[in-house]
Amino acid sequence: MRTIRAMTSPIRHLRAPLLAAAAAVTLSACVSLGGGKTPPFLLTLDADAAPAAGESRTAGDTATLTILIPTAPQKLRTPRIPVQQDGASVAYVQDAQWVEAPQRLFQRLISETVAARTSRVVLDEGQYLTSPGEQLAGQLMEFGVDAQTGEAVVVYQAMLVSSRGKSVTQHRFEAREPVGAIEAKPVGEALTRAANKVAADVAAWLAN
Known part of the structure; x- marks a missing residue:
């Protein structure tokens, strides 16, 4: 008796790898794993609130607040914007670069927001001459994109x-703020919105 074997279509075996490859190509068009040429423009953080021009404040040592540059994990110690693809892999937004270290930009944003929204005399860590008063330190834990949710994430x-x-x-x-496309301009705008939300929350916390 002749045994008839069912023929398995090669298309079925190729379908899953092709779909995975297509997804990888789509994401790789937006992110980069290595270095590259200088981007066409640089990103910065603009504060939603800032002290009024010409405003003067006086405070004793105990009423001043010195805001320190936060520490950051290795993936943020670069002017590039990280994209957390999953729990184990990080890429960077293609053609996206901050004008200076993101920790410094974030510290300046916090300082301007706290000065605008509270009655504190806010000092930079290089400004105080005697006592720095209270000090706000911390860690900028996340400042990038969550690829799985499509959001800009700031954790301080x-x-x-x-x-x-x-x-x-x-x-x-x-x-968290929705990003839309993982490209330099929309990612920079979403991170600015998220950073300003965090800064406003920090100011409210310090005002209590």
């Missing part, structure tokens, strides 16, 4: 140290 772990260093208070802030 703040640490407020009292003027005498006798107490430390921690608070975690997070904001």
